Amino acid sequence: MTIMAELKGRSIDHLVLPVASLDIARKRYEALGFQVAPIGLHPFCTENACSWFDNETYLEPLAIKDYEVYQASFDKGIPFVRQDQQYRELVGDDGFSIIAFSTNDAERDYDHFVKTSYGYERLFEFSRPGKTKDGDDCTYSFKGAFAIDKANERFSAFTLERYNVPSLKDAPISKHPNKAMGVTGITLIADNPIEHEAYLNEICGVLADETEFQYQLGNAQLAVLTPQAFEAHYGYAAPQGNELKAYCVEIAVNGLDVLLRLAKQNGNDYKRIETTSVTKLIIPPCEGQGFVLSFTDVTKK
Numbered sequence: 509m510t511i512m513a514e515l516k517g518r519s520i521d522h523l524v525l526p527v528a529s530l531d532i533a534r535k536r537y538e539a540l541g542f543q544v545a546p547i548g549l550h551p552f553c554t555e556n557a558c559s560w561f562d563n564e565t566y567l568e569p570l571a572i573k574d575y576e577v578y579q580a581s582f583d584k585g586i587p588f589v590r591q592d593q594q595y596r597e598l599v600g601d602d603g604f605s606i607i608a609f610s611t612n613d614a615e616r617d618y619d620h621f622v623k624t625s626y627g628y629e630r631l632f633e634f635s636r637p638g639k640t641k642d643g644d645d646c647t648y649s650f651k652g653a654f655a656i657d658k659a660n661e662r663f664s665a666f667t668l669e670r671y672n673v674p675s676l677k678d679a680p681i682s683k684h685p686n687k688a689m690g691v692t693g694i695t696l697i698a699d700n701p702i703e704h705e706a707y708l709n710e711i712c713g714v715l716a717d718e719t720e721f722q723y724q725l726g727n728a729q730l731a732v733l734t735p736q737a738f739e740a741h742y743g744y745a746a747p748q749g750n751e752l753k754a755y756c757v758e759i760a761v762n763g764l765d766v767l768l769r770l771a772k773q774n775g776n777d778y779k780r781i782e783t784t785s786v787t788k789l790i791i792p793p794c795e796g797q798g799f800v801l802s803f804t805d806v807t808k809k
Contacts, residue, residue, distance in 0.1 A: 517714030518609035519726030528601035533569040536796035541686025552581035563690030602798030611667035618653035628654040693758030701732035
């Protein structure tokens with residue numbers, strides 16, 4: 509991808525969200541009105557319980573299934589495991605560690621990241637059993653290219669090429685009681701965001717907006733705020749420090765009524781932000797959800 513030639517950047521595929529326990533994460537997401545898929549197992553013994561959306565993005569709560577196999581995969585240098593373990597050691601078991609962008613050529617992206625000094629030493633590839641949209645057995649295969657900034661150990665990104673993986677757009681698994689439609693934005697934080705511009709340009713595949721430090725991605729927006737600006741915007745404090753940290757996921761919803769009812773019913777802390785142009789429900793981090801969730805009501809015009 510030639511950055512200067514693009515008006516929009518890469519599209520988000522999914523977000524990697526480390527958790528200590530999938531059981532706790534599932535209870536948390538279901539309490540917020542998400543449908544959560546059955547557990548999926550990676551060959552390097554991480555496991556997930558995803559929430560898929562109609563805009564073909566998804567959330568991936570990720571836990572460790574078998575630590576011995578996981579550690580052996582780390583020792584073999586598998587990039588996904590290396591980044592996951594580094595995040596857990598530095599930040600903890602609940603958080604938001606990685607953005608996965610979609611691509612149709614992971615090898616091209618790998619070569620590009622290497623040339624820009626952000627490439628990992630190898631691609632990563634794996635396959636696992638899956639289901640077709642009709643429920644038949646099949647094999648999903650994946651190839652990924654990581655882009656890593658050594659100055660930022662708490663955040664990374666990769667591009668992901670898929671083989672034989674069906675679209676779940678309009679599938680029953682992508683329908684949610686809270687009327688969630690998909691990921692539409694991500695907010696990163698850093699004390700001095702501009703210091704990270706070169707790396708972000710490369711992973712986003714587009715230059716930042718000239719008037720605001722944000723990126724127009726193919727299917728979402730990515731913003732970078734200082735901790736002070738984050739608190740002013742979302743109403744909750746954010747970690748300090750100049751390393752990049754992914755700390756908020758924006759979700760579009762077709763109305764806030766179900767979310768408000770569930771939040772009150774379950775005793776969840778939340779803030780409702782309403783302006784003339786937008787209404788949002790902001791949910792702070794907790795066990796099983798180590799980042800801020802911001803729900804935007806798309807029915808408000």
